[in-house]
Amino acid sequence: MTLRAMRRRLLLQLPLALAAARAQARGQAPGGQDVVVARFGTLPAPERVRKVFAAGPPAGVLVAALAPGKLVGWPLTLGDEARALLGPPLRALPHTGRLSGRGSTVPLESLLQWAPDLVLDAGTADATYVSGARRVSEQTGLPTVLIQGRIADHAAQLRTVGRLLGAAGRGEQLAAEAEAAIALAGRVRASVPPAERPRVYYGRGTDGLETGLSGAINVELLDFCAGRNVAAEAGRGSLARVSLEQLLLWDPEVIVTQDAAFARRVLSDPLWRGIAAVRERRVHCAPALPFGWLDGPPGVNRLIGVRWLLERLHPGHPALRALEPFPEAVRRFHQSFYGASLAPQEVRRLLDGI
Structure with a gap:
């Protein structure tokens, strides 16, 4: 290929590369879908996010995976058996209750006492959830973000929230694991x-x-x-x-x-x-x-x-x-997402349903 042809090829590819970079900066999923459904209030710079309140269970697991030291507490009730399968920082977190949806158990006064830098919600982003996130931000003054949470969105979700929480590197690592699972399912569906x-x-x-x-x-x-x-x-x-x-x-x-x-x-x-x-x-x-x-x-x-x-x-x-053998995949997933080092017998108990 001549030098002129190489320059021509690069010029043709440049707009696509720039568009991809802009999409990634906005937190878009493959195909240009933006996983950030709504933002209310002025979001803090990632390095200033120290405490995150997860409005519902999907957001709780998401923050726990990306920035376990920043999660204020669990929006869902976890028993001793569940906590035993989490890393030490996550195991000790208190139960805060859920803020989103019809089953909200957190008064806004209690939310203010937790003093989070950011309120995050994730899941099915319908009009009810958007209006709820807006209400929380307007009544408390807390910056609030609502993230789309379908299975195909998880890689973009991990990258986007990782950047918001100052955990971009971890977000990239976990997003790569999500992409592998999504691609595997895609290959089976195609066949x-x-x-x-x-x-x-x-x-x-x-x-x-x-x-x-x-x-x-x-x-x-x-x-x-x-x-x-x-x-x-x-x-x-x-x-x-x-x-x-x-x-x-x-x-x-x-x-x-x-x-x-x-x-x-x-x-x-x-x-x-x-x-x-x-x-x-x-x-x-x-x-x-x-x-x-x-x-x-x-x-x-x-x-x-x-x-x-x-x-x-x-x-x-x-x-x-x-x-790889499935027990090894389970062990690696728990280490990556929950910071827990499972012994072989713990993996066996999980898979056997004991």
């Missing part, structure tokens, strides 16, 4: 035609009769991992109760849950034997500690659940064969 994807039901609760409809963030891993959510036939929405009669009509090929008692019971319950997943014993319970691998909360904690679910929906798939 399995929609009509050949297994029909899956996600059973929530002790009776397994709560699930998510089409579009619900709580069940988005099902489609993301090349499955077909049977409850999507009931329309779009969020969480809903269903009947066993409806489940018999849907006849899922695979049932997944995070409730170990339900998973054990359904395999021996004669009322469920008419469902293909039960007859074929394709009922799988994902770990729920310290946070759910499928949901609970629907945050970056689900990244380890991507491979878990892919292996249950598509056992033996070529994209999964060359990966």
Whole structure:
């Protein structure tokens, strides 16, 4: 290639490179999607952020992964078993309660007593959450940021919030892990035609009769991992109760849950034997500690659940064969995201559902 041709090529590529750099600076996900949904108040410089109040559970896990020393406390209740699987700084944090959503438990007076430099929320960014974030900022004077939190957004989410919290390097490291999980799911989806994807039901609760409809963030891993959510036939929405009669009509090929008692019971319950997943014993319970691998909360904690679910929906798939042993992936994820060094027996207990 001549010098003139090289210059011409560089000039043609320059606008694209500049656009990519500007998108990254704004915190955009691949394809130009901006994960920052709303900002209220004047945000502090990253180096001045010392204390962050997580408005809800997904934001709590996000801040814990990126800047554990800056998280004020947990917006969700964590028992001793969950805390034992976290690094020492996170294990000792108090319970602050949640600020966002209909189940808010934090009065604004209490929020002011925590004196955070920044209030952060993450998750399904609908109009209700945006108006709630605006109200918090206007009534307290605290800068507030709302971040989009779908599974495909997690890499951009980690980079963006890492920069906001003065943890850009850690954000890049964790974003790379998120990209690997997202890419793995993408390869499987690309290789399995929609009509050949297994029909899956996600059973929530002790009776397994709560699930998510089409579009619900709580069940988005099902489609993301090349499955077909049977409850999507009931329309779009969020969480809903269903009947066993409806489940018999849907006849899922695979049932997944995070409730170990339900998973054990359904395999021996004669009322469920008419469902293909039960007859074929394709009922799988994902770990729920310290946070759910499928949901609970629907945050970056689900990244380890991507491979878990892919292996249950598509056992033996070529994209999964060359990966490191799953127990090692679990150990590495807990070290990277939660600062916890799990012993081999702790990993085994997680995977066995004990």
